[in-house]
Amino acid sequence: MVRTAFIQRKVLELYQLMDTISYPIQPQKIIPCIPKSCRILTYQTMAELNRCSIRDIAIMCKSNSGATHHDVEQxxxxxxxxASMNQGRILWTLCHEVGHICIGHLETIEEAEIAYTDWREPYDQFESEADYFAWNMIAPLPIMREMGIRTVTEIQTVFGLSSQAAALQYDRYTKWCRSHIKTAWENNMLREFRTKHKC
Ligand SMILES: [Zn+2]
Known part of the structure; x- marks a missing residue:
């Protein structure tokens, strides 16, 4: 089960640490706010540094889009x-990876691997949680409403999502607008947005 309240709190913590808020969210501005030591590199740079192909890096990462490595000792x-993906995909991938770090998945996996070598159960949950983090980071529903968002195209242009991701978020947004109950998280997110939003 996705730990929605816990993940929303992690998103709020980053919003509270950002000096200004502007959309589309710039992952380069989020990274320094993560309360852990974190660097970011492209597959292309990594391939040059290691004198191998981009394909080799993708194989090492087990992904064509992105991955996070945790150096346990340091x-x-x-x-x-x-970096060869489109902008919407890059934004999504980076926020998804930041999600894994902020939620603490990598520490859990290492502990799990030490304890049970064939323990696969948590991985699907971790992917869903990192996705949930990314949605809340990139296009928070209360902020979408505050901005008066009305169409899929607006979601795409304002928040930098691909057309497919924007359509999915539009679906969530309309359902949420119909049935949501105001939460403390929503109030806190709106407070950050109202004081720090720059167009
Ligand atoms: Zn992931």
């Missing part, structure tokens, strides 16, 4: 992403 994180 307690440092490295996010790698494929």
């Amino acid at each position: 307690n440092r994180y490295l996010i790698l992403y494929n």
Whole structure:
């Protein structure tokens, strides 16, 4: 089960640490706010540094889009992403990876791997949680309403999502507008947005 309240709190913590808020969210501005040591590199740079192909890096990362490595001894994180993707996809990938770091998935996986070598159960949950983090980071529903968002195209242009992702978020948004109950998280997110939003 996705720990929605816990993940929303992690998103709020980053919003509270950002000096200004503007959309589309710039992952480069979020990284320094993560309370952990974290660097970011493209597959392309990593391939040059290691004198190998971009394909080799993708195989090492087990992904064509991106991955995060945790250096346990130094307690440092490295996010790698494929810069040949479109902007919407890069934004999504980076926020998804930041989600894994902020939620603490990588520490859990290492502990799990030490304890149970064939323990696969949490991985799907971790992917869903990182996605949930990314949605809340990139286009928070209360902020969408505050901005008066009305169409899929607006979601796409304001928040930098791909057309497919924007359509999915539009679906969530309309359902949420119909049935949502105001929460403390929503109030706190709106407070950050109202004081720090720059067009
Ligand atoms: Zn993931």
